[in-house]
Amino acid sequence: KNQVEQSPQSLIILEGKNCTLQCNYTVSPFSNLRWYKQDTGRGPVSLTIMTFSENTKSNGRYTATLDADTKQSSLHITASQLSDSASYICVVSPLGGKLIFGQGTELSVKP
């Protein structure tokens, strides 16, 4: 069964610190993997998209990595800011199939 699992479920960090969020998937055949940021009360907004051949993709202070062999991805946030407080959702696309969403990691950045 195609699944996307994210860890941790929630995370609290201090402003200025770095953090890494994890995503494991069992989706096959794989097309691409996306990370979304969802602010409270808003819809998800795309951060990065990676295909099978891409190992890393950056978007400002956000860096996503992909290991297609182990079916793992991570999202690294550098020098966190209060505005990074949000839910981060990993989404995997099977080839020719519908999007499969992870349950999200709730990140809280404290001053």
Add this chain to the structure above:
Amino acid sequence: NAGVTQTPKFQVLKTGQSMTLQCAQDMNHEYMSWYRQDPGMGLRLIHYSVGAGITDQGEVPNGYNVSRSTTEDFPLRLLSAAPSQTSVYFCASSNVPPGQGVRDTQYFGPGTRLTVL
């Protein structure tokens, strides 16, 4: 550009009532989708449309109807609301099949928070 808009933002219904959640996009996107988001779960696809006049069922279609008479609008109808339909509903649009384009992305609306008593 307003992007994807949804109304209402909040709604409370009694069991058995019907209502329509509105969704509109001004990006001329062919593909539109409805999702529901429940605590501890990923977004789940309810219905989707690949163009005006064409709709299909997603993962959790029971209790919901859709139609697509124009490219811009994609309303979601709850026929007889049940407490299990308490959720946050998101509409999304894209100009390629969701997930299949690596240069384009799916744009989400702000959501409708629905409570069924």
